[in-house]
Amino acid sequence: MTRPLLTAYNWSPDKGAGLVRDMRVRWALEEVGQPYHVRHLNWGEQKQPAHRARHPFGQVPTYEEGGLVLFESGAIILHIAQTRPGLFPEDEDGKARAAEWMFAALNTVEPVVWDLVMARVLERDKPWFEERLPAVEARLRERLDELSVRLGEAAWLDGAFSAGDLLMVQVLRHLGATGILHSYPNLAAYVARGEARPAFARALAALRAGLTGDPPADWPY
């Protein structure tokens, strides 16, 4: 099998926190022991036609292998989990439930997480920022309460560590700067368990090693 080729940025606004979505795919590839190559893009290149041909929404990551070109980190991870052992249970029902948690991470939890993260970055100077924040936090806390109850004292969401846990941990990592996970000790410990995995550490080190570029001249922050 040829080595898959990912795209990633050579500079990122999160200063190497590993929150850009290529981190998810790197982590998945490390979990299954699959070496890969990376094509690094200058910031801005993701919106150019060459990259748009790979990714219609002008984002990273993309995944190329043989003749296959994929975008959407969730789909790439599902593909990795289906083609290599290590991220899905063996039985069909277990696989369906791991996929269920992948969708829960990306369609139920990430939107409310992202709403808070984006509000803090993009809307902080708006006159209505403070007033809106409680509504955003309330929507997020409802989901976190529910997730916390379901996880309980378990190590992972459904049996052994799966692609669903990988995505849920990565989504929750976005909350690091908000401090909100302090009120959810079991979710904070869950994230820490994910981050303690050797595959996570290798993925993060590789991501950071690739950040050799400069911020764009007009970067406002």
Added chain:
Amino acid sequence: MAKPVITAYDWVPWFAKGQVRDLRVRWALEEAGQAYDVRYLPQGCQKEPPHRALQPFGQVPTFEQDGLELFESGAIVLHIAETWGVMLPDDAGGKARAIEWAFAALNTVEPPLMDYAIATLFEEDKPWSKPRLPSVIARIEERLDELAKRLGDSEWLDGAFSAGDLLMVAVLRMVKGTPMAKGRDTLAAYVARGEARPAFQRALAAQLAGFTGTPPKGYEFLDQPPAEQA
């Protein structure tokens, strides 16, 4: 195999009729030609322990069959596609690309549309909703234009109708009647093609026929659209 059982509401506000996510699962089952049973929940029941055991986030739909219990409409639609061998190409690459569009629908296109729905339906009267709306619309329009460009003059996103198209059409149905619909005729035609499928028609009719319940106390005003929108 036993008949699958899904959950759906017996009443929702007027603006959610034909939009609740069990529609996606009904549609997938109709495409698969699989009959199913529905367990209807009165509003509020979805947050009670028996349903929470099936769906930790207290929502619909859920899917039960032969001991398997699933939530998340995206995961259920993919499970149906895989199990019944429908809406996914046979080759591994084509299958991965159909799944890619399923995730694009739910993780790239739907979140900004939900943001719009919150701002215009649930938080319409909040002081931040109006000033914030232009940036919400701009984010959606960027995505819609990128999607329209990729779709071009094709009938579906990648070859034959797939589970990715099903989810994308279901998500894009939220655009109808909003300012973002204007001038985006190819996307409107794409949605219309999806809605014209007999399986969609049957799924929609079944969802609408299931709203036989009454609104919870205090929500009667949401049973019908306001007069000027009716």
